[in-house]
């Protein structure tokens with residue numbers, strides 16, 4: 273059973289505070305959209321799919337308590353709250369796509385005179401609840417397709433070694449994970465020899481979260497410092513790199529956790545296949561290339577301190593981009609719930 277980052281029932285939402293992991297397991301109650309924005313912006317919950325799901329669920333719990341009976345007012349408030357939630361973190365596209373879908377739903381429910389205010393709320397909240405279930409189903413499909421592709425692409429039928437970056441597991445999604453879902457599928461197929469996970473400075477998603485998930489499930493793994501990646505590829509046979517995504521542009525350029533780009537360069541140099549695992553909700557076909565992806569810059573304190581302890585010299589300037597963009601040319605395949613696609617073939621997904 274993988275870790276539960278989101279606890280939801282109609283009218284009630286609690287999230288696992290990932291800033292406290294792995295030393296403390298504490299859930300934080302989310303009573304509405306204000307709370308939703310805060311837990312996303314502070315990165316108490318993080319990961320592109322989880323951000324979208326928690327943001328929308330925070331609206332669902334708020335709407336469940338709302339006794340408003342004017343559909344037009346509800347529609348207007350929903351649009352404003354969703355646009356507010358999207359502003360919590362700019363790079364991941366999932367919450368923007370979810371907001372667009374829900375605003376369209378609210379518009380059609382409001383315009384349909386046969387729909388009562390009670391039905392409006394019920395159908396709107398049910399759509400959001402469906403996202404929670406669909407994300408897990410999508411991740412299981414990503415896991416299967418990714419496992420199949422890596423085994424097909426590897427030499428012989430021996431066990432494989434995977435390198436991953438950041439956290440893309442149950443703590444970044446509704447469950448099972450994207451890149452970590454591929455790793456789980458390889459483990460279930462008994463073809464996984466070893467996983468190497470990077471620390472992923474400065475938030476340490478790898479050291480604190482991915483390592484936590486891997487140890488929790490007894491998956492054979494080793495933690496490495498971010499700067500060891502090239503030395504690892506040079507000294508160990510790495511079968512493939514599998515990472516997640518926050519926003520994939522139409523040409524396959526992919527924004528992901530800072531450090532992903534240089535791992536892709538090292539993989540190219542060492543002839544290691546480099547896969548991005550992401551649901552369709554992470555693909556932004558409105559962007560022609562990765563140049564237009566907004567890269568979030570986070571507070572320098574996340575670099576200069578570990579907890580309350582300062583580790584960087586006072587007064588030094590800091591630059592703390594939270595993501596970088598890996599060009600499509602460095603990506604072997606994009607693993608989605610519809611299958612694995614070459615980066616320049618994303619437009620074919622719709623027809624699958």
Ligand SMILES: CSC[C@H]1O[C@H](OP(=O)(O)O)[C@H](O)[C@@H]1O
Nearest residue numbers: 318319320440444516517528529
């Ligand atoms: C399921 S992939 C999620 C994606 O989000 C992470 O970023 P953050 O921890 O800042 O939300 C990282 O880029 C992962 O690949």
